[in-house]
Every structure is written in C-alpha cells, then in structure tokens.
Amino acid sequence: MAFIPPPNDPFFELMRPPPNETPAQMTARLEREREAQRINDSIEEDIRNHRARLKREKAAVKVLLLGQAESGKSTTLKNFLIKWAPEAWARERDGWRLIIHFNIVRAIVAILRVVEAELGGDEPLEDDDKLDGRASILSPPASPSSSSRAPLTFTDRHQLLMIRLAPLRGLEADLKRRLGQSETPTSMVASPFDTHATPTRQRFNPEFSVRNLDDVLSPTWTSAARAEIASVTDTLANCREDMKALWADPVVQQAVKRRKTHLPESHRYFLDSLDRIACRTYSVTDNDILRARLRTTGVREHRIVFNNGPWETTQVSQIRSGQPAWEWCIYDVGGCRTQRTAWLPFFENTNVIIFLCPMNVFDERLQEDSRVNRLEDSFLLWQSICSTKLLARTQLIMFLNKTDLLKRKLKRGVQVKQYLPSYGNRPNEVGHVSKYFKDKFKEILHQQSPLPRTHYIYFTTVTDTTSTAKTLESIRDGVLRENLKSSQLI
Ligand SMILES: Nc1nc2c(ncn2[C@@H]2O[C@H](COP(=O)(O)OP(=O)(O)OP(=O)(O)O)[C@@H](O)[C@H]2O)c(=O)[nH]1
Ligand SMILES: [Mg+2]
Structure with missing residues (x-):
C-alpha cells in the first residue's frame, strides 16, 4: 500500500520535490537520495556487525598470555595457530x-x-x-x-x-x-598493579620490537x-x-x-x-x-574457533547459547617491565590466564633491569596475579617453560643452589629442580589466592609443537570442564 502522509506533515513538506522541478534536477535529486540511502544502509550494517561482534565477544572465552619477556608467550600463541588456525598461520608464513x-x-x-x-x-x-x-x-x-x-x-x-x-x-x-x-619506553613497573614507575636500566644492545x-x-x-x-x-x-x-x-x-x-x-x-x-x-x-624472536609491544589479539570436539554436546551448547562453534579470544602481551601497565585493561572479564615462567633463567637477570634476577621477577609477578581480587575467579594455568634449556644448563654444571641457596643439597638434576620450582609456584598460588583455586601447572618446551599440542588440548578440555562446573552443568 502506498504511503499517504498526514496533512501538513513537516517532514513530508521538507522532502517534497519542488513543484517546478526540471528533469535534470529530478535526476540529481534521485541520485542524492540513492547516495543517502546507501550511506544509511552501510551505517546500519556496521551497527549490526558491531552488535554481532559484541555478542560473539561476550560468548568467547577470553585467554590472556602473561609472563616476563622471553618466557614464550608469543611462541605459545604460534602453537595455538598451528593447531587450530592453520589458514591464518599459512597467511603469515x-x-x-x-x-x-x-x-x-x-x-x-x-x-x-x-x-x-x-x-x-x-x-x-x-x-x-x-x-x-x-x-x-x-x-x-x-x-x-x-x-x-x-x-x-x-x-x-x-x-x-x-x-x-x-x-x-x-x-x-x-x-x-x-x-x-x-x-623504546623509558619507564617500567614490576607488576601491572604498581602505581609508581621507575626509569629503565637497559643493558647494552637492547632488544628490537616492531611498531606493527x-x-x-x-x-x-x-x-x-x-x-x-x-x-x-x-x-x-x-x-x-x-x-x-x-x-x-x-x-x-x-x-x-x-x-x-x-x-x-x-x-x-x-x-x-x-x-x-x-x-x-x-x-x-x-x-x-x-x-624467531621478536619482542612483543602492545597487545596482539587472535581468535581461535574450535569446530568439532567433545564440547559438541547438548550441555555445552547451553552455555554457548546457540553459537555454532566454541571461540577463544587470545591476547598476547609484551612481558618486559616497560610493557606491564598495558596488561591492566585486559584483566576485566578474563576467563583464563596462561602464565609462563622460563625455568632456565634462575641464574640470569632482566634485560630491562640488570639488578633483578629473572626467576625472582617471575615469582613476584605470579604472586601479584594470584593475589589480585579482580582475577579471583579467573582460571590460572602455569607453563613452567623451557624445560629443554633448563636441562642443557644443568648438564653444563650450573648449580641451582648457588643462586637459590634454599634449594640446599637436592640433586642438581632436571626432575628435582623442576619439581622444586613447581612446588614454590603452587605454594604461592594457594597462599595468595583470595578464593580457593585448583592448580594447573605444566612443564613445557613450547618450541616442541607435538608435545605442546597435547598440552593445549588438555588445557582446552580443562577450561571446558571449569566452564561447565561454573555453569553447574556438571
Ligand atoms: N629452546 C626453547 N626456546 C624457547 C622456548 N620457548 C620459547 N623459546 C624461544 O624464546 C624466545 C622468546 O620467546 P617469545 O615467545 O618471543 O617470548 P615472549 O614471552 O613472547 O616475549 P615478549 O614478547 O618479550 O614478552 C623465542 O626465540 C622462542 O623461540 C622453549 O621452551 N625452548
Ligand atoms: Mg611476545
């Protein structure tokens, strides 16, 4: 049915073509109207896409990779891509x-x-x-x-x-x-919650990072x-x-x-x-x-979609509220002390943190602050993450990483007790050393967490894609179980 405007409708009056409109003016007016309609449609499409994205983001599991510089965060992200986003991986090759x-x-x-x-x-x-x-x-x-x-x-x-x-x-x-x-930033913080930044103490030949x-x-x-x-x-x-x-x-x-x-x-x-x-x-x-090593600056985001698997059940589809697949949004941040304040905005609504600590660094110091032992830096960082109320309900997963390099270092005869006298006379051997580190991190988790938490600690060498793929699968299934538990579906 044709639209019949009410008498004296001001909008209709405004839009009505002039009574003496020539054919050329009419063509120009119709063209203007078509262009206005096109712009309007495109804005509406943007709004629809934005709403769909927000909905997807709300449903997606938010995963944050944390840990000091060179702990292996970006390498872990690469493993996620190799296993579950092969097309994105191939595009970047x-x-x-x-x-x-x-x-x-x-x-x-x-x-x-x-x-x-x-x-x-x-x-x-x-x-x-x-x-x-x-x-x-x-x-x-x-x-x-x-x-x-x-x-x-x-x-x-x-x-x-x-x-x-x-x-x-x-x-x-x-x-x-x-x-x-x-x-290159010139100030740094030890933990993302520190309000007081101090100047960096960069060593000779600082690391390189790219703008984009x-x-x-x-x-x-x-x-x-x-x-x-x-x-x-x-x-x-x-x-x-x-x-x-x-x-x-x-x-x-x-x-x-x-x-x-x-x-x-x-x-x-x-x-x-x-x-x-x-x-x-x-x-x-x-x-x-x-x-390949390239220091991360800022935050890199990647989406992983799990299409098939054990979560394709009625119970899980309830928590996914009709989404066609299970999506994870993974954020890789820069771990250097100069980068840590940038982590804060990402803590809100984070479901999972994968925290990496390289185990081979017990005798090394931070590149950005040569006064600080790298293992001690990881302990302090872990302490601050575990104790934060904002993250009390976030699932914390720890990778005690670079097992291969720890093994190599111990084989060379570097003595752990020389750097950690509390290690005492335990054997200077990879199994004993890694268990000792694990117990320390576990102790911090249990002592510092505001709410009771289960510990998930893995020994990793994330440059080994085969073993890392198994660890990532187990994490994915563990996160699923936690999701179901918190939704009281199991
Ligand atoms: N041998 C060995 N090398 C590793 C391992 N994990 C990471 N690396 C290497 O260590 C270097 C640093 O790893 P990245 O993943 O870039 O470290 P990052 O935590 O992202 O560092 P930032 O971006 O500075 O925060 C890279 O050259 C990796 O290949 C491991 O388990 N074993
Ligand atoms: Mg990185």
Whole structure:
C-alpha cells in the first residue's frame, strides 16, 4: 500500500520535490537520495556487525598470555595457530622470512661487537659478575663474586672476518627501518598493579620490537618489497661462509660467553642452520617461525574457533547459547617491565590466564633491569596475579617453560643452589629442580589466592609443537570442564 502522509506533515513538506522541478534536477535529486540511502544502509550494517561482534565477544572465552619477556608467550600463541588456525598461520608464513633473517643478522652483528670490543680492549659496559644474581624471594642475597679476565688471542683472521662481515651492520639498520622499529619506553613497573614507575636500566644492545607486527606479517607484496627481500637474501647468502666461520671460532665463542652478550634466545638454532637459511632457495619452516624472536609491544589479539570436539554436546551448547562453534579470544602481551601497565585493561572479564615462567633463567637477570634476577621477577609477578581480587575467579594455568634449556644448563654444571641457596643439597638434576620450582609456584598460588583455586601447572618446551599440542588440548578440555562446573552443568 502506498504511503499517504498526514496533512501538513513537516517532514513530508521538507522532502517534497519542488513543484517546478526540471528533469535534470529530478535526476540529481534521485541520485542524492540513492547516495543517502546507501550511506544509511552501510551505517546500519556496521551497527549490526558491531552488535554481532559484541555478542560473539561476550560468548568467547577470553585467554590472556602473561609472563616476563622471553618466557614464550608469543611462541605459545604460534602453537595455538598451528593447531587450530592453520589458514591464518599459512597467511603469515611469508611475512616471517624477514624476521628470521633479522634474527640471524642481529646475532652476527652482536658477535661482531663483542669481537670489536675485545680487540679494542674495552671493559664490558657492565660486569655481570659483580652483580648479585640470586633470587632473594627464596633466600637472602649473598656477597658478590668476581671472575678472572685473562686476555683472548685474536688473529688477522678475526680482523679479516670483521671486514668481510661489515655489510651486515648496514643490513641490520636497513632491516630495522623496513620492519619499522617501535619506540623504546623509558619507564617500567614490576607488576601491572604498581602505581609508581621507575626509569629503565637497559643493558647494552637492547632488544628490537616492531611498531606493527600485522603490517610485517601481512605486507603488500609490491615489486619493490620483493626486490628488497631478494637483496637481503643475496647479502646473507654471500656472507654465509664467513658467518659460519665466525660462529664456529672457539676464541669468539669464549668472548661471547665471557661478556654475557644478550643474543636472541634462539641464536644457536639459527646460527647452526646457516647452510639451510642463508641461501637463495630458502623456504620458511614452522620450526623457524617458532624460533624467531621478536619482542612483543602492545597487545596482539587472535581468535581461535574450535569446530568439532567433545564440547559438541547438548550441555555445552547451553552455555554457548546457540553459537555454532566454541571461540577463544587470545591476547598476547609484551612481558618486559616497560610493557606491564598495558596488561591492566585486559584483566576485566578474563576467563583464563596462561602464565609462563622460563625455568632456565634462575641464574640470569632482566634485560630491562640488570639488578633483578629473572626467576625472582617471575615469582613476584605470579604472586601479584594470584593475589589480585579482580582475577579471583579467573582460571590460572602455569607453563613452567623451557624445560629443554633448563636441562642443557644443568648438564653444563650450573648449580641451582648457588643462586637459590634454599634449594640446599637436592640433586642438581632436571626432575628435582623442576619439581622444586613447581612446588614454590603452587605454594604461592594457594597462599595468595583470595578464593580457593585448583592448580594447573605444566612443564613445557613450547618450541616442541607435538608435545605442546597435547598440552593445549588438555588445557582446552580443562577450561571446558571449569566452564561447565561454573555453569553447574556438571
Ligand atoms: N629452546 C626453547 N626456546 C624457547 C622456548 N620457548 C620459547 N623459546 C624461544 O624464546 C624466545 C622468546 O620467546 P617469545 O615467545 O618471543 O617470548 P615472549 O614471552 O613472547 O616475549 P615478549 O614478547 O618479550 O614478552 C623465542 O626465540 C622462542 O623461540 C622453549 O621452551 N625452548
Ligand atoms: Mg611476545
């Protein structure tokens, strides 16, 4: 039925075409009306999408990955993607190539700086041995120790390698520019709840992070971008034999060890793989991406949809209120102390926190604050997360990570009791050490939680995708069980 306006309707009067409208004016008016309608439809569509997104977000399980820098949060997220979002994972694959190349270049340039400093007779910027690295939460600090510094014998061969590898310094700068370096914050907090920030105490060669990882991983593949990547590949291929020679040199290795240079955690993996990666036919593997290190700044969000599985039951569909699949929204944050205030807004309505503590760091200090033992930092952080009322009902899952590196360190003879005197005379062996750490974290959880909590603590090596896939499956099922319990469905 045609619309008949009431008499003297002001809106109808306003919209009515002028009585003497020409055909050209009519065409223009109809065009304007069509455009207005198109804009209106698009706004309504945006509103509908926004509402649907909010509804989905409300139904999604919110998972936060927490832990200090280099604990393995981003690597855990990569495992989630490999297992449950293979398409998103495949889309990002090519974007990782430059980051992998950057990891290699950065490691070599860091080694070159060490050799240069040794050749120039420089004293280390900060002698780590003069600092006390003990974890005081477990024991009172003891007096500092010192180490001897006998001179190393460098030869003309080292000088020659320095000259031949010089182009990598320029390449490092080019790659930083290409990847888009983010700003380096100058203040930090120990816990996200601290209201008082202190200035950072960055060590030599601070870590690199990008402004926008999504831009790096989903680049526009222009011919200029491809040419740039080809030129990076060429430079690396040309320098391959010299890089291998530098890395294999015993005097250089000794110098790196002595200066305790901060190299990317996976430098050994990449430098041992130069034959495969520093060549023109290199193709990126899952393992390379898992090992690639890039400090996270800000927060990265990923959605994982579980389509099939044990939750496809009537009971679960009740808690999912008719959603076609079970969705998790996973947030990966930067773990450095300069990044921790950014965690706070994500605590609200968080269902699950996966907290990572690297176990191999009992004898190391934070890069952003060389006065703080890394294990102690994890204890303090865990304490503050467990005790927060805001997170009292959040399910806490802990990954005691880097089991492989702990094993390697203990095998080298590094004594835990030297850094944690409370460890006493227990065997310096991976099973005993990891159980000791687990008991400490469990104790903190039970003592500090405002409400009773079940503990979920896993020993992990998140660079191992097979074992991590099993752990993630068990977590997914555990979270499901907790959901059902809290909905009183089981
Ligand atoms: N060998 C070994 N390496 C690991 C393990 N977990 C992580 N890594 C490596 O450690 C480095 C740091 O891991 P990331 O996942 O980037 O650490 P993160 O917690 O995201 O660090 P931020 O982004 O700085 O907060 C990467 O090079 C990883 O490949 C592990 O269990 N074993
Ligand atoms: Mg990260």
